[in-house]
Amino acid sequence: MIKQYTSETEAFSHSFDYDSSINHPNEFWDEVATKYVYWDKKYDRVLGGTDESPLWFENGKLNMCYNAVDKYALDPLTKDKVAFIHDNPILKIISKITYAELYERVCEFSTALKSIGLKKGDRVMLYMPMINQGAVTMLACARLGLIHSNVYGGLPPSQLASRINLFQPHVLVSSNFGSYGLNVTPFF
Numbered sequence: 001m002i003k004q005y006t007s008e009t010e011a012f013s014h015s016f017d018y019d020s021s022i023n024h025p026n027e028f029w030d031e032v033a034t035k036y037v038y039w040d041k042k043y044d045r046v047l048g049g050t051d052e053s054p055l056w057f058e059n060g061k062l063n064m065c066y067n068a069v070d071k072y073a074l075d076p077l078t079k080d081k082v083a084f085i086h087d088n089p090i091l092k093i094i095s096k097i098t099y100a101e102l103y104e105r106v107c108e109f110s111t112a113l114k115s116i117g118l119k120k121g122d123r124v125m126l127y128m129p130m131i132n133q134g135a136v137t138m139l140a141c142a143r144l145g146l147i148h149s150n151v152y153g154g155l156p157p158s159q160l161a162s163r164i165n166l167f168q169p170h171v172l173v174s175s176n177f178g179s180y181g182l183n184v185t186p187f188f
Helices: 014-023 025-036 064-073 099-115 132-144 157-167
Strands: 045-049 054-058 082-088 093-098 123-127 147-151 171-174 177-180 183-186
Touching: 014 025, 025 045, 064 099, 064 132, 082 099, 082 132, 093 099, 099 132, 123 132, 123 157, 132 147, 147 157
Parallel strands: 123 147, 123 171
Antiparallel strands: 045 054, 082 093, 177 183
16 A cells, blocks of 8 residues: 655655555655656656666656755745755854745856856856855756766866866856865865
């Protein structure tokens, strides 16, 4: 038997859900994907392919950014809830961003990326620490269908150059510095 969830906030039961996902994987994942994921194009079936090369949600299309941000930012019940919290121990700042604020920032940065001519399939490299702007950049890339790669912000120039040569990004998004532990590392 598959559990019927009554609301998006209902907690999962780990043991029940685990058993259902093992014993009835197609039904379980179909229910979860139908209830919690917005699909631009519904998948043909939950699981296809082979054991060596499975195809999950075959032919389905979705936008990860919409599912992570938009559906909460556009809902009056969730738009003012905290989407994420960033804690910077160096500056002793804890910032909270609501879904509505995150949506605004992601849309703004998506517009900036489009304005420089980026289109679906283009590559964007991020060279920055774990900061709010990194999350905004990744979500903006997902919104537009851009491929992004995160590079650890503390890499020395030679290793950064190697990754740039391999990935060949259309754009490199960076910050001036990063804080790691109690240290500030300049990026330029």
